[in-house]
Amino acid sequence: MNKLMLTTLAAATLGLVACGGSDSNDTSGVAQFSLAISDAPVDNAESVVACFNAVELIGNGDGPVTFTVGEDIEAPAENDLCVNAEGQPIDNTIGIDLLEFTGSESMAFLENTEIEAGQYGQLRLVMAEGSYVMTDTNGDGQAEKVDVEVPSNELKLDGFVADAGGNLNFTVEFDLRHSMTNPVGQDHYILKPRGVRLVDNSAVGHLKGTVAEGALLFNDACTVAPENIEEPVAYVYLYEGSDLAASTLADNGGTEENAPYASTAVYFDGVDTYDFSLGFIAAGDYTVALTCNGMDDPEADDDLSFFLTENLTIEASSEPQELEFVGAASQ
Structure with missing residues (x-):
């Protein structure tokens, strides 16, 4: 979730992405490369700021190809x-x-950049100092700044094939509910590459959904019409494959048969609607599951109870598909 673009690092899992949107028989030996970044939000955070200073492409035979902020990538006038x-x-x-x-x-990071055709085994986002989260850590309604650290200061993602004459458009999607942790006893968050995926924009779709209030009332653990609309009322999880039984669905650190592709929170709009959205989803068939338990530590196997599921087919499109949970019982 394009050239080398930062769309927001949102929800996504890592995967090998083949040539994206190649629509030319040109054998010039180069391809046009674009990258963006997109994000799925962290519950209760007011902001999640990630600081970058380079993008590296690894494994095409001639050493790393590096695009550096301030040299190859124009730094913002006001940053x-x-x-x-x-x-x-x-x-x-x-x-x-x-x-x-x-x-x-999403936000563009690199646009229409020429790269040599070939197999790139890895894409790395090189992080700078200064990343942080603004969040209410004490539950007193006051957000404070908490540092974010990235192991080795790099997010190492899977690679892709660049066809000669191709036009590659990718987005880095961050599922922060999966990739960001706040270790016990530590005064900072850690951002890991799990839950961060590189997706081919020519083969992805998006999801926009609602949850009927009756569906939330179906489960006593759900909050209906909260006074604080910034607090999640429920959570939606996405799994590859249709007709998956709720008992086989894992949380972000779980050991059940089916691991989540992405997850996000459901919020009340203050009037009568409960909304959620997920972006940059690879085209295919999915099971979407609803829970009211938000205690999902990506480092642990938590006990989540999914009380509603729906089948969904994502088609490659820039227009979000719509889904409504209306209250049918899960498997």
Whole structure:
């Protein structure tokens, strides 16, 4: 979730992406490459700022191909999201608030960049200092800044094939409910590559959905019409394959047969609607499951109870498909 673009690092799993949108028989030996970033939000966070300073393509025989902010990628004229301990902007960085690019929205990072044709085994996002989350850590209604660290300062994703004359458009999608953890006893979050996926924009669709209030009333654990509309009322999980039994569906750290492809929270709009969205989903058949238990630690096998499921077929399209949970019993 395009050239080398940052759309928001949103929900996605890693996968090998074949040549994307190649529509030319040109044998010039180069391809046009674009990258974007998109995000699925973290529950209760006001902002999740990721700071980048380079993108690397690995494994085409001639060493890494690196695109650096400030050299190959133009740094924003006003970039005050990524700052050092003295509050000064960090040079040669691009800061992105991932929560501004959820669902089908994304932000361009690189556009129409020429790369050599061939097999690239890995795409790496090189992180700068300064990433953070604004969240209410004490439950007092006051958001505070909590640092985000990335192991080795790189997010290593799977690769792709660049056909000669092809036009490759990819998005990096972050499922922050899966990739971001807050370890016990630590004063920072950790952002890991799991739950971050590189997707071919020519073969993805998007999902926009609602949950009927009657469906929420079906389960006593759900909150209906909360006073604080920034608090999730339920959670939607997406699994590859249709007609999956609820008992086989794992949480983000679970051991059941079917691991989640992505997940997101459901929010009340303050009037009468309960909404959710997921973007940059690979075309195919899925089972969508609903739960009211938000205690999902990606480092642990948590006990989630899915009380409603629906089958869904995602088609490659820029227009989101719609789904409504109306209250039918799950398997």
